[in-house]
Amino acid sequence: MESTVKSDTLVVKNPQEIILARQKVREYARLLGFNLVDQTKLITATSELARNMVEYGGGGIVVIELIYVREHRGLRVTFEDQGPGIADLEMAMQDGFTTGNGLGHGLPGAKRLVNEFEIDSKIGVGTRVSLVRWV
Amino acid sequence: MEMAKANTIRLMSEKMDELLQHWIELHLTNLSLRKDMIGNENLYRQSKDFIEAFVQAADGADLEDINRVEWTSVRKILAEISTNRSRQGYSPSETASYVFTLKEALFRLLQKEYGLQPDILIQETLTISKILDKLGLYTFETYSKAREEVIYRQQQEMLELSTPVIRLWDGILALPLIGTLDSGRTQVVMENLLRGILSTNSDVAILDISGVPTVDTLVAQHIIKTVSAARLMGAECIISGIRPEIAQTIVQLGVDLSMVKTRATLAGALKLALDMRKLTIVQIGKA
Ligand SMILES: Nc1ncnc2c1ncn2[C@@H]1O[C@H](COP(=O)(O)OP(=O)(O)O)[C@@H](O)[C@H]1O
Ligand SMILES: [Mg+2]
Numbered sequence: 001m002e003s004t005v006k007s008d009t010l011v012v013k014n015p016q017e018i019i020l021a022r023q024k025v026r027e028y029a030r031l032l033g034f035n036l037v038d039q040t041k042l043i044t045a046t047s048e049l050a051r052n053m054v055e056y057g058g059g060g061i062v063v064i065e066l067i068y069v070r071e072h073r074g075l076r077v078t079f080e081d082q083g084p085g086i087a088d089l090e091m092a093m094q095d096g097f098t099t100g101n102g103l104g105h106g107l108p109g110a111k112r113l114v115n116e117f118e119i120d121s122k123i124g125v126g127t128r129v130s131l132v133r134w135v
Numbered sequence: 136m137e138m139a140k141a142n143t144i145r146l147m148s149e150k151m152d153e154l155l156q157h158w159i160e161l162h163l164t165n166l167s168l169r170k171d172m173i174g175n176e177n178l179y180r181q182s183k184d185f186i187e188a189f190v191q192a193a194d195g196a197d198l199e200d201i202n203r204v205e206w207t208s209v210r211k212i213l214a215e216i217s218t219n220r221s222r223q224g225y226s227p228s229e230t231a232s233y234v235f236t237l238k239e240a241l242f243r244l245l246q247k248e249y250g251l252q253p254d255i256l257i258q259e260t261l262t263i264s265k266i267l268d269k270l271g272l273y274t275f276e277t278y279s280k281a282r283e284e285v286i287y288r289q290q291q292e293m294l295e296l297s298t299p300v301i302r303l304w305d306g307i308l309a310l311p312l313i314g315t316l317d318s319g320r321t322q323v324v325m326e327n328l329l330r331g332i333l334s335t336n337s338d339v340a341i342l343d344i345s346g347v348p349t350v351d352t353l354v355a356q357h358i359i360k361t362v363s364a365a366r367l368m369g370a371e372c373i374i375s376g377i378r379p380e381i382a383q384t385i386v387q388l389g390v391d392l393s394m395v396k397t398r399a400t401l402a403g404a405l406k407l408a409l410d411m412r413k414l415t416i417v418q419i420g421k422a
Pocket of ligand 1: 052097100105107
């Protein structure tokens with residue numbers, strides 16, 4: 001049984017709002033008592049996914065949740081946009097793949113920075129990425 | 136409508152002095168704290184110009200659309216007032232009150248003139264309200280636009296100020312970067328660095344990122360681009376101030392910074408820079 005203890009929802013559609021999302025995640029990560037390395041990982045993963053949303057998804061929302069599953073506490077961050085979606089997920093998850101001018105490490109890199117990573121995307125509907133890091 | 140328009144406009148020019156005096160009084164009460172900031176002379180002249188322009192425009196054009204060419208000089212006067220006030224730090228409501236107090240003064244004038252003819256009074260009031268509200272909004276819009284320009288300029292100045300290029304030694308530059316490295320900022324950093332390399336004839340530059348809170352793939356890419364650009368100009372960059380948690384995160388992200396020289400601290404970077412320039416610091420005597 002999972003329960004959400006506290007959550008925040010932010011609209012992110014420009015670079016300024018990416019910074020705000022990072023700050024919110026930092027606040028939650030501190031609250032949960034993550035060490036500096038884990039805080040940095042969460043913030044950096046957030047930065048990558050929020051930027052993808054702004055860059056490719058036309059902006060979207062970020063939901064930050066402090067969750068409990070039995071005795072485990074964790075931070076979940078969900079990114080959801082209603083952009084064009086990703087045609088080939090397997091391809092997008094490869095290191096170095098970019099359709100923009102990026103380094104192509106955002107998605108695979110973010111996945112390596114967290115404990116759980118789920119991505120779901122439908123052409124013409126949008127993209128949803130959800131990540132969790134346990135304390 | 137035509138009738139009403141003619142009435143108000145006629146009244147405005149006939150009772151110009153009374154209207155002006157009343158209007159300015161009302162307006163100055165609204166600006167109680169800043170009376171000193173505008174010369175009253177100036178305000179009087181400006182307001183007279185405004186009423187004259189208004190009467191002229193309203194006489195020749197319809198009162199629905201203030202974007203029409205007949206309203207050009209009215210808009211021009213308002214734009215000038217709100218732009219000036221925006222730059223001088225007046226609040227939006229202080230600025231908008233210029234037009235709204237004219238409305239108040241006009242209502243009193245109309246009241247006095249048509250107090251016994253409610254039909255006309257209502258018609259006149261409605262007509263004049265509509266147009267003055269539109270002009271009030273216009274004032275507000277120009278005010279905000281001028282305000283945005285001020286903020287934009289300050290931001291640009293901040294950008295310049297927050298990315299200094301320091302000459303550490305003959306041929307060695309340092310750029311302490313503090314704050315978020317977004318694309319606009321990186322552009323400024325890169326330009327300042329390249330200009331600094333050229334003007335000081337330096338061949339080593341240290342970019343210290345200990346004040347950059349987050350290093351994601353975009354920031355890493357910006358760093359790589361900056362280093363490559365400097366290299367094209369014959370200068371080598373050293374990145375210093377990569378905190379342990381950032382180093383771990385960059386590696387996990389999969390970013391390859393192996394083409395970039397890095398050091399943990401600024402002191403370490405300076406030592407490397409001196410080595411690269413074949414310089415060494417020696418102690419002479421006891422400290
Ligand atoms: N929210 C999204 N909506 C649409 N396409 C996306 C989204 N996020 C990622 N992508 C696609 O996946 C690719 C890989 O993303 P990423 O790994 O972050 O690398 P980069 O951002 O450097 O291109 C992007 O180039 C883009 O084509
Ligand atoms: Mg990306």
